[in-house]
Amino acid sequence: MTDPIIIDMGIVALTGALATIGGAAEDLESDVGSQSNPNSQVQLAAQMDFPHRIFNKAISGEPPAYGLWCASSAVVASVMLAKGMSVLFALAVGSLVGAILLGMFAVTAHMGRTASQSRFKQPLYMDMVVGHVPAIIAHGYIAVFCIVSFSYIMNAIMGHPFPLPLLALFWGVTAGAIGSSTGDVHYGAEREFQNQPFGCGLNASYSGNIVRKGEAGLRNGMDNVWACAKFGGPVTGLALGLTVFLDNWRSTIFTGANAEWFAIIAGLIIVVILILLNRYVEVDGRNAYGPYKEEEEGGAPA
Amino acid sequence: MTDFISLFDPISIILITIGGILIGLGVHFIPVGGAPAAMAQATGVGTGTVQLAAGAGLTGLISAGFMYSMLGNDGLSNIELVQVMLSGAVGAMIMISVTMFIGQLVYVYCVGVPPVSAKVDKDPITGDIQDIYVSKGTEGHGIPTVSFVSGVIGGLLGGMGGSLIYAILMNAGSPGPIESLLVGPSPATIALAGIFSAGVFYVNAVVASYNIGGTIEGFHDPKFKRVPKAVISCLIASLLCAMIAVPIMGGL
Numbered sequence: 001m002t003d004p005i006i007i008d009m010g011i012v013a014l015t016g017a018l019a020t021i022g023g024a025a026e027d028l029e030s031d032v033g034s035q036s037n038p039n040s041q042v043q044l045a046a047q048m049d050f051p052h053r054i055f056n057k058a059i060s061g062e063p064p065a066y067g068l069w070c071a072s073s074a075v076v077a078s079v080m081l082a083k084g085m086s087v088l089f090a091l092a093v094g095s096l097v098g099a100i101l102l103g104m105f106a107v108t109a110h111m112g113r114t115a116s117q118s119r120f121k122q123p124l125y126m127d128m129v130v131g132h133v134p135a136i137i138a139h140g141y142i143a144v145f146c147i148v149s150f151s152y153i154m155n156a157i158m159g160h161p162f163p164l165p166l167l168a169l170f171w172g173v174t175a176g177a178i179g180s181s182t183g184d185v186h187y188g189a190e191r192e193f194q195n196q197p198f199g200c201g202l203n204a205s206y207s208g209n210i211v212r213k214g215e216a217g218l219r220n221g222m223d224n225v226w227a228c229a230k231f232g233g234p235v236t237g238l239a240l241g242l243t244v245f246l247d248n249w250r251s252t253i254f255t256g257a258n259a260e261w262f263a264i265i266a267g268l269i270i271v272v273i274l275i276l277l278n279r280y281v282e283v284d285g286r287n288a289y290g291p292y293k294e295e296e297e298g299g300a301p302a
Numbered sequence: 303m304t305d306f307i308s309l310f311d312p313i314s315i316i317l318i319t320i321g322g323i324l325i326g327l328g329v330h331f332i333p334v335g336g337a338p339a340a341m342a343q344a345t346g347v348g349t350g351t352v353q354l355a356a357g358a359g360l361t362g363l364i365s366a367g368f369m370y371s372m373l374g375n376d377g378l379s380n381i382e383l384v385q386v387m388l389s390g391a392v393g394a395m396i397m398i399s400v401t402m403f404i405g406q407l408v409y410v411y412c413v414g415v416p417p418v419s420a421k422v423d424k425d426p427i428t429g430d431i432q433d434i435y436v437s438k439g440t441e442g443h444g445i446p447t448v449s450f451v452s453g454v455i456g457g458l459l460g461g462m463g464g465s466l467i468y469a470i471l472m473n474a475g476s477p478g479p480i481e482s483l484l485v486g487p488s489p490a491t492i493a494l495a496g497i498f499s500a501g502v503f504y505v506n507a508v509v510a511s512y513n514i515g516g517t518i519e520g521f522h523d524p525k526f527k528r529v530p531k532a533v534i535s536c537l538i539a540s541l542l543c544a545m546i547a548v549p550i551m552g553g554l
Binding site: 036037038040041061062063154159160161162163166167169170171173174176177178180181182183184185186188189190192193198199200201202203204205206207231232235236238239242243246247250251260261263264267268270271274275277278279281282284285286288289290291292294 | 336337338339340341342343347348349350352353354356357358360361363364365367368369370371372373385388389392393395396397399400401402403404405406407408409410412413414415416417428430434435436437438439440443444445446447450451454487489492493496497500
């Protein structure tokens with residue numbers, strides 16, 4: 001007879017794994033479609049007389065957008081589950097509905113945003129719409145499926161009291177917040193400005209001067225996701241996976257037997273460890289890079 | 303008519319208002335650099351105030367919901383209320399710490415900038431010199447220790463406020479103790495309490511973010527002195543929210 005705690009830990013690990021994949025896909029979807037804070041530069045580029053071929057759909061922040069896709073998917077999945085459909089089928093079809101909504105959002109948001117910039121001579125490339133939207137839907141589908149799946153596991157197997165759509169809404173908002181805070185910095189501070197000196201952030205005077213030429217031809221959202229999949233996407237997955245895993249772990253392992261205080265103390269210990277790890281990384285960064293020195297040759301090419 | 307008035311339970315309304323003020327306060331502690339931080343142009347996490355605060359607060363709400371279901375289906379004692387609030391606070395703190403730590407990894411090992419604050423010459427916690435590390439044309443970058451600790455405090459206050467609101471609304475919406483003991487709170491009550499808590503959270507986060515105006519590095523930032531204004535605004539906003547939410551929950 002397997003100890004129930006082992007099965008519980010397996011379930012917690014599964015939620016963490018799903019969250020890791022979902023977080024990575026969420027960040028990469030926002031890189032293909034350029035949705036989030038780095039998109040301010042894509043929007044600004046056309047206004048600074050740098051027309052480009054980067055997909056632009058940021059009419060909403062990632063957290064509310066992902067809250068909407070995940071909640072919509074979870075509602076469809078809940079209805080199908082209530083009708084007696086199989087779990088995997090219901091989750092898959094629910095996520096498909098969320099992904100189609102995301103596709104519709106991507107097309108209308110991109111066209112609307114680009115049309116509003118016609119006075120700056122920013123063209124609307126139809127081949128980009130046709131080429132990028134399937135990639136956006138595909139990444140979005142993986143992200144939404146994973147988020148709704150671990151929300152379902154929390155609701156149906158771990159016994160969380162929130163209904164599935166509410167859990168999916170909350171985790172969708174959290175996934176969007178994490179994606180927008182971690183992986184998008186790779187896209188915004190590094191990939192968009194590879195034409196600037198490395199290791200000093202972006203000088204405000206170069207705002208809008210994003211890289212517009214790709215490894216071959218003109219750069220687009222596909223080129224950006226190719227680069228961001230090497231660091232930004234995986235670390236976003238790590239962040240969401242860690243959040244879901246650590247929070248569920250301490251809530252699950254210390255259930256019953258008046259161990260609630262241990263759940264709180266375990267959480268506080270995790271936070272203290274993260275503060276110390278952050279300090280280690282801070283000192284490492286300061287020692288590695290040293291104080292700021294201006295380059296003798298002068299700044300970046302215009 | 304008497305029944306209608308009795309739905310406005312003053313203690314619940316006061317506690318929800320306190321929860322709202324805690325959220326508004328917590329948002330001021332969270333180091334957010336907005337769009338400039340996403341380009342390593344400002345200190346803090348590269349996203350919006352409301353986005354990060356809501357992400358942390360809702361994670362806290364999920365933890366608090368878990369804890370409430372373990373403790374409070376037959377009503378909460380005072381110590382259990384503290385446990386639910388602390389569980390929510392710890393959930394929010396874990397989310398925000400993980401996010402800031404992974405964000406820091408991106409700043410240091412991907413963008414290649416040392417974490418530095420442009421608002422103070424020395425980090426008030428570690429004593430590290432800051433100004434010489436600030437790159438030209440930026441207002442700092444990354445998440446120095448003082449901002450990280452400030453963010454953790456923000457998660458604590460935000461998570462605590464959100465969980466307090468959830469617990470009070472659940473208490474207001476639960477049936478009598480005997481029915482609760484037998485069947486527990488209905489799913490409709492849980493869903494409504496959850497979504498109302500998220501709503502009050504968003505209202506206070508948005509009110510506070512107007513006060514912040516885009517970017518704040520943490521409690522050492524001069525903008526932090528604007529907190530009293532936010533407390534008054536959040537008090538009024540949360541009071542209005544509570545006066546709508548409590549009778550609805552009580553009337554279920």
